[in-house]
Amino acid sequence: MESKKNSKASKSLKPEVFREEMSYSLILSFMILLTNYLGSFLVPIAVFMLYFFLYFLPNFLEISNFIAIFTEIEPLMALLTMPLVLIVCYLIRLYFIALITRVIWAYTESKSPSKNGIIPRNIKSKTEKFYHIRSFLMKYPKNMFVKGLFPWLSNWLYNYIGSMVIGKGTSFEESVGNEKFAIVGKNCYIGVNSTLATHLIDGVWGNISYFQIQVGDNITIAGSNQIAPGTMIHSNSYLLPLASATKHSVVKGDHHYYFGIPLRKIFDKKVMNYLGLTPEDLEQNKISLENIEVMKKPNKENKKIKKKQEKKEVDSTQLKLNEQINEIEYENVDYNLDFTTSSAISRINIKFLAVYLPIFWISGLQVAVLFYTYTFFVKNLIMFTFFLPFILFVLYFIFILGCFLYSKLFLILVNLLHKPKEGTFLAEIGDTDYEFWMLRTELKKIVLWLMRNCPIPWADVLAFKWFGIKMDFSSYLYDAWCDGEFLYLGRKVVVGQGATLMSSMVIGKYLVISKIFLDDYALIGGHSTIAPGTIVGRDTMIGAISTTTYNQILEPGFIYIGIPAIKLKPNKYAESRRDIIVKKDVDKEIKFDIQHEVNIEEDKKEKL
Amino acid sequence: MSVPAYLKAGPFTSNVLVKKKYLIFYLFQIWISIFVIQFEFWWYWNLLYYNKFIHFIIFLPLLIFVIYISLLFVSLFFTKILLIIVNLFHKPREGVFLRTPSNKDYRYWSIRNTIKKWPAWIAHKFPLPFLDNICFKLFGVKTQFSNSLFEGWVDTEFIEFGKNVVVGQASVIQSAVIIGNLFIIRKTIIEDNVRIGAHSVVMPGTHMKKDSVLAASSLTTVGQELEEGWVYLGAPAKKYKRDVFFEDGLEEIIAEQEHDIEELRKKYKELYTRRKDKQV
Numbered sequence: 009m010e011s012k013k014n015s016k017a018s019k020s021l022k023p024e025v026f027r028e029e030m031s032y033s034l035i036l037s038f039m040i041l042l043t044n045y046l047g048s049f050l051v052p053i054a055v056f057m058l059y060f061f062l063y064f065l066p067n068f069l070e071i072s073n074f075i076a077i078f079t080e081i082e083p084l085m086a087l088l089t090m091p092l093v094l095i096v097c098y099l100i101r102l103y104f105i106a107l108i109t110r111v112i113w114a115y116t117e118s119k120s121p122s123k124n125g126i127i128p129r130n131i132k133s134k135t136e137k138f139y140h141i142r143s144f145l146m147k148y149p150k151n152m153f154v155k156g157l158f159p160w161l162s163n164w165l166y167n168y169i170g171s172m173v174i175g176k177g178t179s180f181e182e183s184v185g186n187e188k189f190a191i192v193g194k195n196c197y198i199g200v201n202s203t204l205a206t207h208l209i210d211g212v213w214g215n216i217s218y219f220q221i222q223v224g225d226n227i228t229i230a231g232s233n234q235i236a237p238g239t240m241i242h243s244n245s246y247l248l249p250l251a252s253a254t255k256h257s258v259v260k261g262d263h264h265y266y267f268g269i270p271l272r273k274i275f276d277k278k279v280m281n282y283l284g285l286t287p288e289d290l291e292q293n294k295i296s297l298e299n300i301e302v303m304k305k306p307n308k309e310n311k312k313i314k315k316k317q318e319k320k321e322v323d324s325t326q327l328k329l330n331e332q333i334n335e336i337e338y339e340n341v342d343y344n345l346d347f348t349t350s351s352a353i354s355r356i357n358i359k360f361l362a363v364y365l366p367i368f369w370i371s372g373l374q375v376a377v378l379f380y381t382y383t384f385f386v387k388n389l390i391m392f393t394f395f396l397p398f399i400l401f402v403l404y405f406i407f408i409l410g411c412f413l414y415s416k417l418f419l420i421l422v423n424l425l426h427k428p429k430e431g432t433f434l435a436e437i438g439d440t441d442y443e444f445w446m447l448r449t450e451l452k453k454i455v456l457w458l459m460r461n462c463p464i465p466w467a468d469v470l471a472f473k474w475f476g477i478k479m480d481f482s483s484y485l486y487d488a489w490c491d492g493e494f495l496y497l498g499r500k501v502v503v504g505q506g507a508t509l510m511s512s513m514v515i516g517k518y519l520v521i522s523k524i525f526l527d528d529y530a531l532i533g534g535h536s537t538i539a540p541g542t543i544v545g546r547d548t549m550i551g552a553i554s555t556t557t558y559n560q561i562l563e564p565g566f567i568y569i570g571i572p573a574i575k576l577k578p579n580k581y582a583e584s585r586r587d588i589i590v591k592k593d594v595d596k597e598i599k600f601d602i603q604h605e606v607n608i609e610e611d612k613k614e615k616l
Numbered sequence: 617m618s619v620p621a622y623l624k625a626g627p628f629t630s631n632v633l634v635k636k637k638y639l640i641f642y643l644f645q646i647w648i649s650i651f652v653i654q655f656e657f658w659w660y661w662n663l664l665y666y667n668k669f670i671h672f673i674i675f676l677p678l679l680i681f682v683i684y685i686s687l688l689f690v691s692l693f694f695t696k697i698l699l700i701i702v703n704l705f706h707k708p709r710e711g712v713f714l715r716t717p718s719n720k721d722y723r724y725w726s727i728r729n730t731i732k733k734w735p736a737w738i739a740h741k742f743p744l745p746f747l748d749n750i751c752f753k754l755f756g757v758k759t760q761f762s763n764s765l766f767e768g769w770v771d772t773e774f775i776e777f778g779k780n781v782v783v784g785q786a787s788v789i790q791s792a793v794i795i796g797n798l799f800i801i802r803k804t805i806i807e808d809n810v811r812i813g814a815h816s817v818v819m820p821g822t823h824m825k826k827d828s829v830l831a832a833s834s835l836t837t838v839g840q841e842l843e844e845g846w847v848y849l850g851a852p853a854k855k856y857k858r859d860v861f862f863e864d865g866l867e868e869i870i871a872e873q874e875h876d877i878e879e880l881r882k883k884y885k886e887l888y889t890r891r892k893d894k895q896v
Contacts, residue, residue, distance in 0.1 A: 068654070068658065069657070069658055069661045069662075069665075071658075072662055074658075077658070087651065087654060090650065090654055091646060091647040091648075091650035091651070092647065094650060095643065095646060095647070150622065151621065151622065154622065155622075155623075155624055157646070157734075157737065159631050160631060160633050160639075179630075179631050179632045179633065180631060181630065181631055182622075182623055182624060182631075183622075183623075184620055184622045184623065197632065197715075197794045199793075199794070200628060200769050200788055201623075201769065201786060201788060226797070228715075228794050228795055228796055230793055230794065230795055231788050231790070231793070231817060232786075232788055232815065232817050244796075246795050246796040248795065248835075249788070249793070249817040249819065249835055250817055250833070250835045250851050263796075265795070265796075267851075268851065269833075269851065281837065282837040282838065282852060283795060283798075283800065283819075283837070283838045284800075284802070284821060284837070284838040284839040285712060285798070285800075285838075289712050289798060292714060292797070292798065293795075293796045293797045293798050342857045342858070342860070343860060343866065343869045343870075344873065344875065345861075345870055345873050346875050346880050346883075347813075347829070347831040347832070347847055347849055347856065348813055348814070348831060348832040349782070349784060349811045349812075349813040349814070349829060349831060349832060350782060350783075350784025350785055350787070350811070350812065350813050350814040350832065351784075351785070352764050352766065352767045352768070352782055352783060352784050352785050352814075353764050353782055358746065361744075364744070365678075365681070368677060368681060369677050369678055369681075371677075372676070372677025372678075372680065373673075373674065373677055375677070376673045376674075376676045376677060377673060380673050431867070431871060432866075432867040432868075432870045432871050433867075453618070453743050454743055456618040457618065457619070457742075457743040460618060460619065460620070460621045461621075465621030466621070468618070468621070486620070486621045487620045487621060487622060488620060489618065489619060489620060489767060489785035489786060489814070490618050491618075492618065505620070505622075506620060506623075506786060508784075508785045508786060508814045508815065510785070510814070514782050514811055515811070515861045515870070516811075516827075516829075516859060516860070516861025516862045516863075516866075517809075517861065517862050518861055518866065518867070518870060520870060535786070535815055537813075537814045537815055537832045537833060539832075553815070553833060555815075555832045555833050557875055557877070557880065558873060558875075559873055559874060559875075560875065560877065570881065571832075571833050571884060572875075572877055572880055572881060572884060573877075574877055574878065574881045575877075
């Protein structure tokens with residue numbers, strides 16, 4: 009099987025394409041991260057240590073009588089203020105992260121300002137270098153804010169750093185993108201997993217499209233929408249879920265609804281059908297301007313606006329549609345597995361704690377012992393506080409290393425009991441393959457989870473390699489949902505943001521396990537789904553929001569797109585022209601070409 | 617198996633904050649539930665720190681785990697109380713509302729989300745899916761421990777799950793959606809053995825009956841009913857074929873499969889309505 013896949017994928021390719029090896033300055037990135045991580049820790053940890061040693065320790069921890077905690081004033085104060093001090097320290101840390109990022113951001117902007125244009129990916133240039141530094145720079149603060157305790161502060165973060173301009177009353181849900189080079193107006197709602205992708209990579213050797221996205225006032229993007237670079241969305245446009253814009257789309261707005269991949273305007277009748285609304289509801293929707301004023305001064309006046317109460321009945325057109333479909337007869341029973349579902353059986357019973365607890369205990373023990381040695385040797389309180397952030401950083405990774413080691417031990421044991429294999433199994437308790445698959449999944453999950461939640465999430469390649477997946481450090485998949493086994497990645501594979509790689513899939517009561525094979529220089533678009541058994545050839549690209557089917561083979565050197573992914577054209581991005589972009593007017597359904605300057609220094613232009 | 621480094625996924629609580637003062641609820645919850653850490657740590661410190669320091673070190677990792685679990689349960693307790701009080705003032709209800717701060721339903725939806733955020737955040741800080749399920753149950757979502765709701769975004773109210781449901785990676789199960797200035801809440805019901813594909817969106821009011829499948833990258837409409845034992849596909853989801861994969865003895869048929877993708881595309885084309893742009 010393996011050799012067959014190899015031979016199929018390694019046919020081709022044109023070697024004459026101009027390729028300059030890209031190299032990210034890893035050390036520089038690591039230095040930036042450490043500055044941000046350690047620098048932001050200094051003040052809050054000093055505040056906390058002062059409070060802890062001078063007030064909390066003598067007044068609370070060393071009180072031996074439990075009743076006295078409540079009866080005496082000082083222990084009680086210590087008890088009540090401790091959570092507040094924790095929250096304040098946390099907020100101070102967030103502020104310092106933002107501050108340090110802002111300083112570095114301003115420095116990179118002064119060296120090479122971010123501007124619209126296509127950045128060639130196969131030519132080394134200053135623009136490309138600073139683009140990558142800026143992308144890297146934003147990762148840590150974004151992770152800390154969006155995944156942290158106060159996700160509401162992220163709007164402030166982007167405005168403060170200057171990476172994005174966000175108006176008042178706008179709220180963002182969590183998403184993989186949405187961090188730089190966009191202008192968002194007032195009173196918008198950007199739904200869950202919707203991405204304002206201001207930068208897109210066309211092929212591993214191709215271009216980076218880096219264009220500003222402009223979003224007007226009072227816009228809703230309902231959820232799972234992908235908005236490509238250069239898109240302009242004018243005020244009062246409403247995007248239904250999954251509506252996605254191609255590059256340089258112009259959406260007119262003006263109280264229209266948009267839907268589909270790629271998005272298009274739909275009429276009120278369809279909107280009512282899709283959303284179960286009445287004409288009155290749509291009328292209500294149009295009074296948006298008043299609403300914005302209402303936002304500013306939420307007074308008693310606006311109680312005049314009537315509230316809708318009735319529960320909606322199923323629309324008659326919807327019923328008609330259903331009837332029509334019912335009429336179509338399906339004669340043959342179709343056993344083809346030509347649709348894709350998911351592999352997310354992540355159930356853990358309480359009994360898995362029997363595996364988790366020892367792993368955590370032993371790896372935690374290492375950390376505790378090391379921390380004890382630290383406290384033993386560094387007695388000076390000031391020195392102790394000063395080096396604490398660094399020690400915490402190191403200890404965290406020692407903890408993860410411990411988990412690596414012990415979960416691998418368990419894994420070897422589990423694999424000795426039952427060898428993992430591809431095939432089709434019953435997804436029911438009682439099937440050995442299924443149960444062992446779950447056990448393996450859960451064992452790998454802790455380490456992958458810890459790796460992805462640590463300050464260096466892109467080091468998760470280590471974890472994947474540790475669990476026996478063939479890949480190297482030139483590939484990225486830290487922003488993807490990814491199964492931890494039966495996966496092969498070649499050199500410089502880029503897995504897009506929010507993509508899903510599944511080597512297993514639940515179909516009905518069956519569990520299908522089949523190996524995914526991504527050859528060298530393959531590129532998986534953002535938010536696309538790769539089904540088990542997919543073979544992606546060398547230099548092949550899969551567009552965003554595409555889906556492959558079970559055991560699909562994608563030939564080398566082509567661009568695939570769609571649901572299911574079909575062959576679109578040869579992958580020639582490295583040779584294509586970079587000074588022409590195609591603009592698209594969504595409402596009038598027309599496309600036109602526009603000349604645009606390539607975003608690279610003058611002296612590098614002859615290489616194009 | 618692994619969630620992207622940028623995302624939390626899991627129980628979905630919206631970031632919409634209609635008024636800043638709702639944060640008081642949030643801060644209060646954090647404040648009051650941290651006490652439990654202090655008490656446990658105080659007990660542990662007094663028990664072992666001065667007498668048996670070696671024991672102090674050895675059992676510290678275990679204590680941290682216990683602290684984590686107890687923190688979750690304490691915060692859930694206070695959240696439940698707050699939720700009951702808030703729901704006394706205004707009962708959550710279905711319907712189409714206006715997305716303005718003057719609308720009571722919208723405001724209270726925001727309050728409920730803010731209140732639920734803290735326990736949901738703690739429960740999802742650690743890869744133990746049953747903690748998520750406990751959260752869902754206490755928020756009033758009918759669900760079973762056999763469901764995997766860990767890798768998609770699932771709303772925390774007005775949802776009912778059967779057993780053995782698989783919610784795919786990056787799929788969104790909503791009971792409330794914001795479109796324009798409208799804000800729609802409808803109850804979503806998902807019955808036994810339903811499989812929801814990766815990257816698909818289930819809109820409010822969807823009723824997925826037993827054994828039905830929503831394929832990857834699909835979207836249901838508000839109030840759509842998915843019939844028992846059918847595969848649905850497309851945006852908006854349409855009937856694709858019968859879900860025959862609950863039959864016995866299909867292992868070999870599934871194992872040897874290859875598709876003609878061009879043919880398949882033609883089949884899909886009707887389901888995913890597409891359109892060509894006029895070239896100028």
